[in-house]
Amino acid sequence: MAFLKTGTPKQFNYIPRFYDERKADLKQRIKAINNQVNASESDEYTPNFKGQFKKRHEAIWGKPVAKKGRSISRWMMLIIYACLVVAIIYLILNLLSHLQ
Numbered sequence: 001m002a003f004l005k006t007g008t009p010k011q012f013n014y015i016p017r018f019y020d021e022r023k024a025d026l027k028q029r030i031k032a033i034n035n036q037v038n039a040s041e042s043d044e045y046t047p048n049f050k051g052q053f054k055k056r057h058e059a060i061w062g063k064p065v066a067k068k069g070r071s072i073s074r075w076m077m078l079i080i081y082a083c084l085v086v087a088i089i090y091l092i093l094n095l096l097s098h099l100q
Helices: 021-040 049-060 067-099
Strands: none
Touching: none
């Protein structure tokens, strides 16, 4: 017993109008041969942008600081801010009590 009725997903039935099995087989064989030939020729340029940017960044700025250190410094700043807020509230309340 369900509160919401969900319909069945629509079916997608694609039937190609024309299919040449010989042509598809030939394309597959040509692609396999080209892959073998290209595998033996490894002189092609393959860009490695991620690695290049990372190396350049490390060369300029040094290795990134561990997240654990960042987490500790964030907690320290949060504690310092909280102490400042408490001190300011204390001073304001102390001044208000002297004015009365």
